[in-house]
Every structure is written in C-alpha cells, then in structure tokens.
Amino acid sequence: MANMENLQFPALDITGTNYISWVKNVELHLESLGLSDTVKENNTSTPQEKTKSVIFLRRHLDESIIYDYANMRDPKELWKSLKDRFDHQKDITLPLARDEWQSLRFQDFDKVMNYNSAVLGIVAKLRYCGETITESQMLEKTYTTFHKSHITLQQNYRLRGYTKFSELIVALLIAEKNNELLIMNYMTRPTGSKPFPEANALDTKKPVKENKTFRGRGRGGKTTVDVDECTIHKIGSHSSGSAQSNPLREKNTKEISPKSEKKLVSDAGTKGHWSRLCRTPAHLCALYKESVKRKEKEVNFAEHSEGTTHLDASDFVNDFEETAITEA
Known part of the structure; x- marks a missing residue:
C-alpha cells in the first residue's frame, strides 16, 4: 500500500470499486498543480512536467497495480491504460446506484x-x-x-x-x-418531580431544639433530669394545682429495658433516687427493700440451736489458771 502520509486522497484499489471517485480527485489535483494537460492527447508538456505527473499518479495507486505499470514513463499512456482496465465500472455502478436511489x-x-x-x-x-x-x-x-x-x-x-x-x-x-x-x-427530571438537592446543601427547615426552664412557686426547688434532652430543669416543689402538666411524665415515654429496670430497682430507697422517675413495679421494690434489710444483719452472727456448744476464751483461761495452782 502506498504511503498514506503522502496521499491527498485514497489510492485506487486493485478491484477498481473506487475508480469513479479516484478519477475526479486526480483531475482536480493535476489541475491545481498545472499538470492537467499531461494526460491529454497531443499535449506539449515538458519532460519534467510529465515526470511529476507520473510520480503523482503512481503514488495514488495500490501497490499491486504499481507493479503492473512500473515501466510506463508517459502519464498519458498510464492514464489510458487505467481507463481501459477500470472504466467499465460505469456499467456496473449505474444499476446499483439506481437501485439504491429507489430504495432510499x-x-x-x-x-x-x-x-x-x-x-x-x-x-x-x-x-x-x-x-x-x-x-x-x-x-x-x-x-x-x-x-x-x-x-x-x-x-x-x-x-x-x-x-x-x-x-x-x-x-x-x-x-x-x-x-x-x-x-x-x-x-x-420527569414531569412532577422535584430537583435533586445539592450534596453540600444544608437543611434550613430543620427545627432547632431549645432548652426551656420551668420555675414553680414556693421556696426552694427540686432538681430533675430531662430524659430526652439531658438538660437540668428546676421545678417548684409546691405546685399551684394538679392540673399543671408534669414535664417529666410528658417527656419520659421511652420503654425501660430489663437492664435499666434492674438498675432502677437497685437504686430504690437510696439517696438521690427519684420516685417519680422510677417506673419499677411496687412489688419488686418491696422485695428489694426486704432483701436490703436482711443484709443489714451482722455477717458473722450465728443463731444458737440445740446440740451446739458455745465456747468462750474465759473458759480456757480459768482452766489453765486452776491447773497451774494445783501443780504448784
């Protein structure tokens, strides 16, 4: 195959399928180079112009075709030989082109x-x-x-x-x-859908939780813990009436797990334990208090029972003194 870097258009294929377009391209380029007369009959071109025209034609031929026309030095002779070999493409191309036009x-x-x-x-x-x-x-x-x-x-x-x-x-x-x-x-974005939010966009509509302080009437106050927000509020020890809602009862709606229930039972009756916050059943609290009372007894305390002998250190000391006096 000819060197593609030196080609201004595709080379003539050995089958001649591109002969029609090849002829048009060659005629235009030869005319631009001032060599169009070199392929015509009875031309008066100089040997230098003929040589340039032959080189241009051979450069745009398939390698297999070049060997067939290697001895031709006249561009007019080379041009005529190629026309005799491939010009019949008109007879082959015309019916095919008509069929393509009809089916287009x-x-x-x-x-x-x-x-x-x-x-x-x-x-x-x-x-x-x-x-x-x-x-x-x-x-x-x-x-x-x-x-x-x-x-x-x-x-x-x-x-x-x-x-x-x-x-x-x-x-x-x-x-x-x-x-x-x-x-x-x-x-x-189909009809009715909303655009996707940006990746770094902030949700400005999210409400911000605020800590509020409730104060009651009377002296002093009782400090309680807000379970949801872990904030400390002061609530008056003497309320104006029972109709006032208790914030602890309203906010403490979470279920107590068995582990946390055990912890509340163990803290029942101790200092710092809040009875209002504790949700342990009453019978469990009673059982726990009873067990605490039992533990208050002395660990080394032993009850006297039948068949047991109480030993005291003074018994041994008296016996030892009497034995010593007798021996003396």
Whole structure:
C-alpha cells in the first residue's frame, strides 16, 4: 500500500470499486498543480512536467497495480491504460446506484447527517454514470419518505418552499438537535418531580431544639433530669394545682429495658433516687427493700440451736489458771 502520509486522497484499489471517485480527485489535483494537460492527447508538456505527473499518479495507486505499470514513463499512456482496465465500472455502478436511489427512505435513518451522506453519495454515482438528479428530485425523495407519524411535520416543511436540498437538511438538523435537548431535559427530571438537592446543601427547615426552664412557686426547688434532652430543669416543689402538666411524665415515654429496670430497682430507697422517675413495679421494690434489710444483719452472727456448744476464751483461761495452782 502506498504511503498514506503522502496521499491527498485514497489510492485506487486493485478491484477498481473506487475508480469513479479516484478519477475526479486526480483531475482536480493535476489541475491545481498545472499538470492537467499531461494526460491529454497531443499535449506539449515538458519532460519534467510529465515526470511529476507520473510520480503523482503512481503514488495514488495500490501497490499491486504499481507493479503492473512500473515501466510506463508517459502519464498519458498510464492514464489510458487505467481507463481501459477500470472504466467499465460505469456499467456496473449505474444499476446499483439506481437501485439504491429507489430504495432510499428518510425514515430508515436515525440521524439526519447519515441520510444526507447517503443521498449525496448515490447522487454522485448517478451523475457520473450520466443520470441527471435535480434538487427538486432530492427534495421530493425526502418529503415522500417521512415516517407516517410525521405527516404534519413533512407538510410544514413542504409549505416552507425550499428550493435547495441543503436548506432542507439544515432545517432538519436544527430540529433534530432541539428535540434531543428536549428529550434529555425530560429524562433528567420527569414531569412532577422535584430537583435533586445539592450534596453540600444544608437543611434550613430543620427545627432547632431549645432548652426551656420551668420555675414553680414556693421556696426552694427540686432538681430533675430531662430524659430526652439531658438538660437540668428546676421545678417548684409546691405546685399551684394538679392540673399543671408534669414535664417529666410528658417527656419520659421511652420503654425501660430489663437492664435499666434492674438498675432502677437497685437504686430504690437510696439517696438521690427519684420516685417519680422510677417506673419499677411496687412489688419488686418491696422485695428489694426486704432483701436490703436482711443484709443489714451482722455477717458473722450465728443463731444458737440445740446440740451446739458455745465456747468462750474465759473458759480456757480459768482452766489453765486452776491447773497451774494445783501443780504448784
């Protein structure tokens, strides 16, 4: 394969399938280089111009084709030999291009740009083979191949009165981009849904808990603990009436686990234990107090019972003194 870095367009394939486009590209580039006369009959080109033209042609040939024409030094001879070998592509290309044009439909393409490329490629083949395709034919081909669900849309485009196929393609491309943006916005947040909050946003609607101090009437006060907020409040020891609600009873609504219930029982009757806060059943408190009373007895206390002998140290001391006096 020829060096792709030195190619201005694709090289001629050995099968000749791209011969039509290759010829057009060669004619344009030779004309830009001032070498277009080198491939014509009865030209008066200089040997230097002919050499440049041959080098350019061979550079844009497949490697397999280059070996077939390695001995040709005249660009006109090389050009004619390639035409005789591959020019029959018109007879092969024309029926294929006609079939492609007949089966071409706008509704078969998912993108407007793909449809535009297909139309221009088929039209180029037909025009090279001698078929004339006008702008009105290209417009009509597009209008009549819209999807059936877009009848109103194609009527609107038809009423606009486009005279060039390129103008219709531009309008379709703009509409396509707008529809993609509309669908993307809908999929991002469907109808009726709220936008997602930012990751670092603060919830300013969350209420802030405030500590309140309740004071009662009378002298002094009783200090109690708020179970929910662990704040200390002072409540008057003499209340004005029983109708006043007790904050401890209102806030202390949590269930007491077996472990905490055991702790409350063990603290019952001790200093600092709050009877109003304690929710231990009365019979458990009574049993605990009774067990405490039993523990108050002396640990080493032993009751006298029948069959037991009470020993005292004085008994042994007296016996020892009497024995000593007798021996003396």
